[in-house]
Amino acid sequence: MGVRRRRNVVFTALVSVVVALAAIPMLLIVVVSGAPTTVVVATVLAAVPVVxxxxxxxxxxxxxxxxxxxxxxxxLWGAIVACFAAIVLEGVGGAVGGFSDQATVTVLAPVVEEACKGAFLLMLLWWRRDELDGVLDGIVYAGMLGIGFAFTENILYLAAAYDGTGPEGVLGPGGTTALTQTFVVRCLVSPFAHPLFTAFLGVAAGIAVNSRSRSARTLLPLVGYVGAVLTHALWNSSTVFGYGGFVTVYALLMLPALCAIGALAVWTRAAERRMLSAALGDAAARGLLPATDIGWVVDLRARHRARAHARQLAGPAAEDAMREYQQAVIELGFLHHRYLRGTPPPDFAVRGQEYVSRIGRVRPIIAFPGQVVPTR
Known part of the structure; x- marks a missing residue:
C-alpha cells in the first residue's frame, strides 16, 4: 500500500469514526429539542433547501x-460533528467565559462554528491534499460543510420556534406563525448563509494548495477563517438589531457576498477549462496522451456527447470506460498544471504514472464519435 493510499485510508477512517461517535449525542439533542411531531415537522422543513x-x-x-x-x-461532518462540537463548545464557553446571550450569538458562535466546520477543510489539506486542485474544489467542500451544518441547526431552530423556546422564541409564544416565520427566514431567504461563510475558508484553502510560498500556504487558511468569522458575526449581529438591521445586512452584505462567491466559482470553472487545455496540450506534446482527445475532455458538452456515443455503441460498460478515461485525463491535467507551475505534490511522479497507466489501459477500448474535436 503506497503512502497516498495509506493517507487516504487514515483520513476516511478518522472522519468516519468521529462522525459515528458524534452521531448518537447529536441525535439525542435533536430528539429532545421538542415533541416527536415537532421534531419530524422541523426535520422535513429543514430538508427543503438541502437538495x-x-x-x-x-x-x-x-x-x-x-x-x-x-x-x-x-x-455529515457539518451536520453531525461540527454541529455537536459547536453546541458543546458554545455551552462551555458561555458558562466559563460568562458570555451574555447577545455576545454568544455575535462573537462566540461565529468563532466556534467556523472553526468546527473548517476543521474538515484543514484535515483535507493535511491528509487529502490531492483532492484539492484549486478554488472551486475548496468552495464545493465548504458548501457541503455549510449545508450539513445548516440542516441540523435549522431543525433545532424550527423546533424551538414552534415551542416558543430558544432564540426564535422572540417571534412570539410559538406555534405555526413562529414556525412559518423561522422557516421563511432560515430556509427560504437565507439557506445559503452557512455555505457562504465557510466558502471564505474554502477559497483560501484552494489558493493555498497552488501557492509557491510556504508562508502563504500557512497563512491563507487563517485569513480565510477570519473572513468566515467576520461575515458570520456581521450576519448574526443583524438579527440582534431587529428587522431593519437584518434587511440592511442582507442587502448590503449577504447578497453582494453571495454574488461575488458565485461569480468567482463560475469564473474559476471557465478558467479551469483554459488551464486544462494548456496543461493537457503540454502533456500531449510529451506523449502522455493523444492531442486529439483533449477537446473531448475539457469541453463539457463534448464530454457528455462522447459518453452518449460510447453507450450507444457498446452499452453501459463502454460508457463507464469513457468516463474513467476522461476522469484520468482530467486528473492528469490538474496534476500536470501544478508541475508546470512549480508546485507539484510530493507524490507527483507516482500519481502521474498512475494516471498515465489508466489512460494507456482504457484508451484502446473506447471510441470517440470521430476524431474531429468539437469547438465552440
Missing part, C-alpha cells in the same frame, strides 16, 4: 467531480 443547494454545488463541480464519498463525509 437544491447540493445540486448547485454539484453543478459547479463538473470538470473534475470530487469523490462522492468524500463530499458525503463533508456533509
Amino acid at each position: 437544491p443547494l447540493v445540486a448547485c454545488f454539484l453543478w459547479l463541480d463538473r470538470y473534475e467531480p470530487e469523490p462522492r464519498g468524500l463530499l458525503a463525509l463533508g456533509l
Whole structure:
C-alpha cells in the first residue's frame, strides 16, 4: 500500500469514526429539542433547501467531480460533528467565559462554528491534499460543510420556534406563525448563509494548495477563517438589531457576498477549462496522451456527447470506460498544471504514472464519435 493510499485510508477512517461517535449525542439533542411531531415537522422543513443547494454545488463541480464519498463525509461532518462540537463548545464557553446571550450569538458562535466546520477543510489539506486542485474544489467542500451544518441547526431552530423556546422564541409564544416565520427566514431567504461563510475558508484553502510560498500556504487558511468569522458575526449581529438591521445586512452584505462567491466559482470553472487545455496540450506534446482527445475532455458538452456515443455503441460498460478515461485525463491535467507551475505534490511522479497507466489501459477500448474535436 503506497503512502497516498495509506493517507487516504487514515483520513476516511478518522472522519468516519468521529462522525459515528458524534452521531448518537447529536441525535439525542435533536430528539429532545421538542415533541416527536415537532421534531419530524422541523426535520422535513429543514430538508427543503438541502437538495437544491447540493445540486448547485454539484453543478459547479463538473470538470473534475470530487469523490462522492468524500463530499458525503463533508456533509455529515457539518451536520453531525461540527454541529455537536459547536453546541458543546458554545455551552462551555458561555458558562466559563460568562458570555451574555447577545455576545454568544455575535462573537462566540461565529468563532466556534467556523472553526468546527473548517476543521474538515484543514484535515483535507493535511491528509487529502490531492483532492484539492484549486478554488472551486475548496468552495464545493465548504458548501457541503455549510449545508450539513445548516440542516441540523435549522431543525433545532424550527423546533424551538414552534415551542416558543430558544432564540426564535422572540417571534412570539410559538406555534405555526413562529414556525412559518423561522422557516421563511432560515430556509427560504437565507439557506445559503452557512455555505457562504465557510466558502471564505474554502477559497483560501484552494489558493493555498497552488501557492509557491510556504508562508502563504500557512497563512491563507487563517485569513480565510477570519473572513468566515467576520461575515458570520456581521450576519448574526443583524438579527440582534431587529428587522431593519437584518434587511440592511442582507442587502448590503449577504447578497453582494453571495454574488461575488458565485461569480468567482463560475469564473474559476471557465478558467479551469483554459488551464486544462494548456496543461493537457503540454502533456500531449510529451506523449502522455493523444492531442486529439483533449477537446473531448475539457469541453463539457463534448464530454457528455462522447459518453452518449460510447453507450450507444457498446452499452453501459463502454460508457463507464469513457468516463474513467476522461476522469484520468482530467486528473492528469490538474496534476500536470501544478508541475508546470512549480508546485507539484510530493507524490507527483507516482500519481502521474498512475494516471498515465489508466489512460494507456482504457484508451484502446473506447471510441470517440470521430476524431474531429468539437469547438465552440
